[in-house]
Amino acid sequence: MLIIGLTGGIATGKSSASAYFKSQGIPIVDADKIARLVVEPDRPAYYQILKQFGHLNILETNSRSLDRKRLGDVIFTNELMRKQLNRCTHGYIRREALKQLIGSFFQFQSIVIWDVPLLFEVGLDRFLSNTLVIFCDQTVQLDRLKKRGDISDDEQALKRINAQMDLNEKCRRARYIIDNNSTKDVLHKQLKDFLTKIQSSQVNTLVWFVVLCIPLALTYGILRLWDLIDQFKYRN
Ligand SMILES: CC(C)(COP(=O)(O)OP(=O)(O)OC[C@H]1O[C@@H](n2cnc3c(N)ncnc32)[C@H](O)[C@@H]1O)[C@@H](O)C(=O)NCCC(=O)NCCS
Numbered sequence: 364m365l366i367i368g369l370t371g372g373i374a375t376g377k378s379s380a381s382a383y384f385k386s387q388g389i390p391i392v393d394a395d396k397i398a399r400l401v402v403e404p405d406r407p408a409y410y411q412i413l414k415q416f417g418h419l420n421i422l423e424t425n426s427r428s429l430d431r432k433r434l435g436d437v438i439f440t441n442e443l444m445r446k447q448l449n450r451c452t453h454g455y456i457r458r459e460a461l462k463q464l465i466g467s468f469f470q471f472q473s474i475v476i477w478d479v480p481l482l483f484e485v486g487l488d489r490f491l492s493n494t495l496v497i498f499c500d501q502t503v504q505l506d507r508l509k510k511r512g513d514i515s516d517d518e519q520a521l522k523r524i525n526a527q528m529d530l531n532e533k534c535r536r537a538r539y540i541i542d543n544n545s546t547k548d549v550l551h552k553q554l555k556d557f558l559t560k561i562q563s564s565q566v567n568t569l570v571w572f573v574v575l576c577i578p579l580a581l582t583y584g585i586l587r588l589w590d591l592i593d594q595f596k597y598r599n
């Protein structure tokens with residue numbers, strides 16, 4: 364199974380690229396989605412966040428859920444707190460992502476897209492030979508970030524952009540780059556060409572399937588057990 368690490372800057376078009384890949388029948392392991400899942404009330408990461416940030420009013424008014432806007436405002440203006448939040452969440456995000464990747468392997472998928480905004484920041488590129496960066500100029504990025512609605516001014520938007528590795532540096536480290544300065548149609552055309560190129564370079568995966576079957580099944584079992592132990596530990 365070919366795992367393609369998809370990344371970019373905030374609002375450069377990762378989700379738009381993922382949506383295209385999904386429309387082509389390719390499974391997506393989405394780190395942003397997983398990050399939402401692992402902080403739902405009563406999950407272990409939820410309790411860790413409450414312990415670290417509970418004094419900062421980070422719950423929604425009439426529910427036990429995290430107020431994501433408020434937590435975002437806190438961590439995108441404070442590097443130390445951002446690192447603390449990463450420590451509370453990243454281990455759980457990695458574990459869930461690994462489970463989903465193994466799940467795709469056992470569904471005989473030949474390609475999986477792993478959409479990880481912080482792929483280079485957390486060093487995941489060391490394990491992936493196929494990394495794809497969705498790039499656009501910073502003026503376009505700022506414009507798209509503000510148009511999306513949750514951020515109103517340049518200062519706030521720049522804080523979010525600067526909370527990540529410089530996009531040009533990500534492009535330097537990537538194996539493939541897609542320029543998303545133009546329309547979505549142009550983006551889709553480039554992604555189509557990318558898929559054609561990558562599919563033609565695939566080797567026969569049957570041998571790998573046989574070799575990896577047992578170790579991956581064991582890893583999956585261990586990850587499930589680890590989840591159960593964590594749930595039990597935090598509930599009591
Ligand atoms: C801060 C939170 C609550 C804001 O939630 P919100 O719904 O407003 O934004 P969302 O989760 O959709 O993220 C939007 C984008 O922000 C950027 N981003 C998110 N977290 C981080 C971070 N810790 N550092 C730098 N950039 C980040 C990414 O580009 C992401 O695509 C949320 O992003 C979060 O829990 N972040 C910590 C987990 C994490 O690192 N997620 C990124 C996936 S690895």
Ligand SMILES: Nc1ncnc2c1ncn2[C@@H]1O[C@H](COP(=O)(O)OP(=O)(O)OP(=O)(O)O)[C@@H](O)[C@H]1O
Pocket residue numbers: 371372373374375376377378379380395480507508510511543544545546547548550
């Ligand atoms: N080529 C394009 N033309 C016009 N709008 C675009 C294009 N690509 C993306 N957008 C828009 O820009 C915004 C950001 O795109 P998208 O959500 O795909 O980025 P992202 O990298 O996944 O963002 P995040 O880092 O927040 O998860 C969205 O509103 C999207 O519809």
